[in-house]
Amino acid sequence: MEKFRDRCFADGDLYSLSTVDGVLAVSEVLQGNIRHGIRLLQDSILKRNAEACADWYRLFLCEIYLQIIGGSENLSFGTLLRNLPILLKMLGMVTAGPYSAAHDSAVNKAYVAAFENANNFRPNFVSLAGYDGMHLIYEALKKTGGNSDGAALLAAMRGMAWDCPRGPMSIDPQTRDVVNNIHIRKVEKINGQLYNAEFATYEAVKDPLKSGTT
Numbered sequence: 060m061e062k063f064r065d066r067c068f069a070d071g072d073l074y075s076l077s078t079v080d081g082v083l084a085v086s087e088v089l090q091g092n093i094r095h096g097i098r099l100l101q102d103s104i105l106k107r108n109a110e111a112c113a114d115w116y117r118l119f120l121c122e123i124y125l126q127i128i129g130g131s132e133n134l135s136f137g138t139l140l141r142n143l144p145i146l147l148k149m150l151g152m153v154t155a156g157p158y159s160a161a162h163d164s165a166v167n168k169a170y171v172a173a174f175e176n177a178n179n180f181r182p183n184f185v186s187l188a189g190y191d192g193m194h195l196i197y198e199a200l201k202k203t204g205g206n207s208d209g210a211a212l213l214a215a216m217r218g219m220a221w222d223c224p225r226g227p228m229s230i231d232p233q234t235r236d237v238v239n240n241i242h243i244r245k246v247e248k249i250n251g252q253l254y255n256a257e258f259a260t261y262e263a264v265k266d267p268l269k270s271g272t273t
Contacts (some may be wrong), residue, residue, distance in 0.1 A: 150253070152246045157239050158184040158225040159255035167224035182224075191223050191237075195230070227263070234269045 084103060087096030160171050160181045170190070174182040182190075195216060200207065202215040213235065220229035226240045241264045244255035 150246055150248070153243065154246075154255065155241055155243050156184060156255070157241055158187050159242060159244050159257055161244075161249060161254040161256050162225065162242070163257070164224070164226065166222055170224040184225075187224055191225075191228060194221065194223065195219065226260075229263075231265060231269075234266070236266050236269050238263050238265050240264065 084096045084099035087093075087099060160167075160183065170187075171182060174186065196212070198219060198221070199212045199215040203211045206212075216230050217235065218230060218232040220227070222228070229238045230236070231238050241261045242255075242257040243259040243261075244257045246253055247256040248254075249256065
């Protein structure tokens with residue numbers, strides 16, 4: 060990632076460069092360097108506060124907190140103790156994102172139950188991206204009659220819409236990007252566990268950088 064960041068600087072690729080810091084921070088957390096990774100994310104949020112990716116950094120930060128406190132990250136007691144002051148600040152934290160395991164729909168409840176049964180931990184927006192991606196490929200192959208040619212699949216995917224665990228989902232026929240709801244959530248304790256509890260929703264959100272809207 061550091062080599063990639065250097066190449067972005069050299070090529071003037073500011074869009075890709077804006078996301079590198081967040082990826083580096085998450086990789087630090089996954090390697091057990093919790094304090095350093097969280098500090099990098101917080102610095103990235105301050106630097107990118109006027110940009111769309113700042114909200115994604117906040118989402119990453121909240122997901123990290125949830126996984127640590129929820130026990131899905133197998134960290135040593137010493138690591139948790141060192142980071143306890145940071146972790147305790149997350150209750151009441153407000154973030155925006157496309158998915159929460161607490162999303163109140165029959166489709167999501169079935170998805171969460173099946174995922175937890177198979178993996179012994181709750182799903183998050185990363186697992187859901189894979190789930191939705193496989194659904195999209197499967198449905199596109201049905202439309203093409205099994206033809207896996209790239210152009211045929213892309214044509215089949217344009218404008219496709221379905222109901223998924225995050226809510227309504229579609230593929231913009233012009234940009235070929237996803238269109239989904241963005242939920243405003245607050246970290247709350249539900250049934251003894253911490254969740255991103257949704258309390259407001261922006262419907263059918265498109266990426267403004269790709270759609271040309273502001």
